[in-house]
Amino acid sequence: MNVPDRNTLKQTLKQRRQNLAEKFSDKALFWSGCAPSRNFPANTFPFRASSHFLYFAELPLKNAAIELDNGKLTLFMDNPSPESILWGGQKPSRDKIAEEIGADAAYPVSDLANYNASAATIAVPNPITYQQQCEYLQREIPEPSQAQGKDLDLIQAVIGLRLSHDESAIAQIRQAAGVSMEAHQTGMKATAPGKTEAEIRAAMESVIMAHNQTCAYGSIVTVHGEVLHNEAYHHTLQSGELVLADVGAESPGGWVSDITRTWPVNGQFSATQRELYDLVLAAHDACIEAVAPGVEYQDIHWKAAAVITEGLVELGILQGNVSDLLANDAHALFFPHGVGHLLGLDVHDMEDLGDLAGYAPGRQRSRRFGLGNLRLDRALQIGMTVTIEPGFYQVPTILNDPETREQYQNMINWERLAQFSDVRGIRIEDDVLVTGDGAEVLTSSLPCECKTIEEIVNARQI
């Protein structure tokens, strides 16, 4: 695997520290966190270090902290105990780790008790670590969305850095995206009527695991794509249904990808499925086409909404003037989420900071149906990585709501819509890097992207 070599790692981390120092002149402390317990203390979930920590330390060190002070890096971590070596094997010492990440000094964690510098920090979303942060800094650390003063300054500085990815980050996102694409291709091949969602999920996640990567988020693998974040896998696949799979890998350094594909259980799209699939794909392609530095991401969201609305009018599902339909959020009945989000060390990058990263200063979430679910409202900039993921869904709680049916009764041809009942949910999602030339799709590393109807039908038959 293309793991960055040690000198590159050290150089990358040094550059990130210098970039931070330019934006933030105070001391900053970042905690890595610990693995939460599953059902009893010794049986934990897999450890995932805090993303802000990973950004500046890259290594997933448990129970560690780093201080950044004008480019100077101090590491706080304990040497492995004899007990931990017996159960967990030999691990590198504090000094070895300090050398590897280019730290200027290294101390045991307990030295944080004597740490009386008034450092800024960012609350870790792990209650045990959060408690330690408050204790060591002897103050109530605010929730990131409530931060003020130097904590807020630090958050804004970190956002400034993490919005645009450096080469090392992009290399790792690319690595995760390649593995994810392989997982999707494997999922397509494993699909057949009579199999269960759980079996397809297993085929896909085992690819990620075999590459020694992890899943960046809970996989969605379902014939009920209309459940946007479906967490169940118990259905048996029936001929005529579509499988929607939203599965993404995470690199060892924590950089993630986020990919959705939708494919037919029996290998062939029905005529109605083809119409709607191609419509979602057209929206997807139009959005990627529109990606460029300086472009407002919300405009890309509206681009998807417009293409979908136009298409649904052409299909006779929506009726009326496209502008009026958009103004009435008629598209959101079938596309109730945003067109995508930031991607980086988190699948919704920096969502631990509430909307501070996703929304440009002064902006806030709309209260409009659909638009209120948009997670990103900023101008795109070079090095930013975003998802593009339009979709079409028939969500019963939306479409069967009496108020909705009344409000939209003249805009929707319900009889026509009923002809498309073999489409519960379609989403097509790729990870896109903003470049000087426009956009690069990071999720196209396989010879075939398994995205057009023809490619998918081929992939299913391989």
Place this chain on the structure above:
Amino acid sequence: MNVPDRNTLKQTLKQRRQNLAEKFSDKALFWSGCAPSRNFPANTFPFRASSHFLYFAELPLKNAAIELDNGKLTLFMDNPSPESILWGGQKPSRDKIAEEIGADAAYPVSDLANYNASAATIAVPNPITYQQQCEYLQREIPEPSQAQGKDLDLIQAVIGLRLSHDESAIAQIRQAAGVSMEAHQTGMKATAPGKTEAEIRAAMESVIMAHNQTCAYGSIVTVHGEVLHNEAYHHTLQSGELVLADVGAESPGGWVSDITRTWPVNGQFSATQRELYDLVLAAHDACIEAVAPGVEYQDIHWKAAAVITEGLVELGILQGNVSDLLANDAHALFFPHGVGHLLGLDVHDMEDLGDLAGYAPGRQRSRRFGLGNLRLDRALQIGMTVTIEPGFYQVPTILNDPETREQYQNMINWERLAQFSDVRGIRIEDDVLVTGDGAEVLTSSLPCECKTIEEIVNARQI
């Protein structure tokens, strides 16, 4: 899958409540817990309900609580919100769930705020839920190992129930064990020189996932079996090495299995590997032979120690009188852990209670090397499920420790030991139900148990 039908479930839960009422006459409140966040609030680890809650409610309900009051069951949970239905799909209502588990009454969670009964409870090892427990009961809930008064009474009553499993529990452990055995057989077949540990792990866990079960604990799949709880999977398998795999599935209701097998990468055991493998297997079989109601589990631990010590003397690795060697814990140099533990809703059942469940009242952990790692020191009783998992390891931090080498210089033939350098770690682990007749191995549901050298060599070649 053999999921209990609704009437059986209701009947089982009613019986468990009645059993509790016989041992505990006060009110008891159990919380299910919530899914901890991974890197930001919306990106959580998979939800795992608290085991005590599962025991009395069976269903993995998020953010719910139940009150048990002399056999009467009250459910506290919220109906799904419109937002949660959009993202997570339609879920059963509170009343539907109440009907399913046979609750006598059901209220929203907020009603716990008016809950002024002085109920006993058990602290959940999830800091967010723990906080809720303290707030709703308006007192500092003690850590289970520090519990007193009615909380301790409740803990002892629950231990009394959970030590011996009912039919429904045993059926689900059996179900998990069957899936786990299939995973091990798949792992054996997938093994070949040049593959990575990660690939074998992926093959094994995908079997568990395909059955829509989860892993009961972090899988160990490694050629470095001497690292007792190895969490890494990056080694490439070399001909001549042994793979040690400790992988167990968990049923949808939370009942678990815990199985270890050790097999050769190239399909054949070397002469030295055969000697030590058969020795560990002999210890394993002798222990299972000894399992019966009334037998002290610590005696079974010593049975393993004795068989291993005798064997190592025969092999010329240990030298001297077997009793003296045992008295000096010489066996623990190669078998530093306990022979097993309780198994049920947790892989170390009820370890959230410290040693309250594992150790009979009045007993406590030994300070002796090896014996101090024994997790269970009780007389066996019908319905109890325990693991039997002797092992042989060459742990560098133990065997290279200068003090150890000096202390044991006359007991170990280091030159002879060096001839066994192709054995880093062997463990053979099964799940055993204590029955009136003695013992039933629950992990023998496959036609072949993949346990003897012959069976393993065959399984590798299938």
